[in-house]
Amino acid sequence: MDFFSTLYYRTKKVLKSLKMYLAIAGPGLVVMIADNDAGGITTYAATGAKYGYHLIWFLLILIPVAYYVQEMTVRLGAVTKRGHAEAIFESFGAFWGWFSLLDLMVVDWLTLVTEFVGMTSALNIFGVPPWLTVAGVIGLMGIIVLNGRYWTWEKIALGFCLLNLVYVPAAFMVNPSVKEIVGNGLIPNLPGGLNNDLFFLLMANIGTTIAPWMLFFQQSSVVDKGLQEKDIKMGKADTLFGAIITVAVAIFIVVVTGTLLHGVPIDDAATAARMLMGINHFTGALLAIGLFDAGLLGAICISLASSWAFGEIFGWAHSLNTNVKQAPWFYASYFFTLITAGIVPLIPGAPLVLITLFVQVVAVTLLPAALVFLILLLNDRKTMGEYANTPLQNWITGGIVVAIIILSTMYGISALFPNVFK
């Protein structure tokens, strides 16, 4: 009898926690899965094609890295009820505020262009002309945000997050050797030694895992959703769950290209999808669908990150819980960013390679500043109270931030000067 009553009590407790989690889940999951954007898919596809399963262990390390950085935005947003841009303006003054805001605007816009490039090339595989993809995406994203409710937007975004899991069946369809994945992938190793190519790819993987827009997006999202201090525990769980899923998806992509395209040079995910279609039609089609979904998710989040940040600073109404009449500037900046970025891939001879290079370099100027501000803000005990960083959290996040700054700087410099680390 005791056993059954304990079981009943524990089941009820678990169900209650699950219900609470489902109510709070969203910002962490969406930001983490959207992190696997079009650029991310290309990086993972290239990693698998070049090094097979050998770098899976490295991707696993990125789970705590992504979690520890992003969970700080949950605490900061829930306690201060302010987005990251506003927090920087208020705490560090107008100079650092404008620097972060303008840099965010540039890096977001450039990244958005790369998302459109990914989406148009993915649907082009199925014969959809680029102009139709761009028009369709802008129309779809308009419908998603114009419903006037954060809750609806978030659930639609979570639906697209689910579609990101297409890489799971794709990996099973290629019949990979589990023994090889475990033997080659889970034991830390550097295939061929630490040369320039490997270093560049490792840094690209870090660069796709932590991006400046993610900090701004998740903090604003936490505020717009209305999370309170009491929700921080669940918000952190949401972020951890998202970090695990995003890395799991990355590993499944590595498994797909590592099994079928090992040794084939890959420049972009769309080329990988086309090549895969020649070997296994359905796997290639799934990779292309996944690439489109990744670009769409990235676009959904990145365009909002900029609009939220501008709304916070200019004092415009800036919530998805408002309609166009209540927040005209918020929606105007959202559509302006979206439409101008969407047009670029349609321009014949547009410098898309230069834009990709610029994304890496401009992100490197913003990321260190945003990360340093994040740690400094989390140490402001007057504002954060009991939610300020503990000494252990400072050691962990400080170490992660220093490592990210060094590696992302080297990544940016090697993008500018390709021969510098040879």
Place this chain on the structure above:
Amino acid sequence: MRIIKQFSEKIREINARYARPKVEMSRAIKFSLTGLRIYLFVLVVLLLYKFITLIPAGK
């Protein structure tokens, strides 16, 4: 014209609102902000150098 005027007024208002940093400027914060300034300066110099070397190459 009116929009530009309103926009510049808004920027002045924002600059005035955030003129004084709210965070207590401890030694660690001053050190971090100085480090960031130097870091960004070096990056800007590198970017300028890249563009200067790109122009004569006609790339």
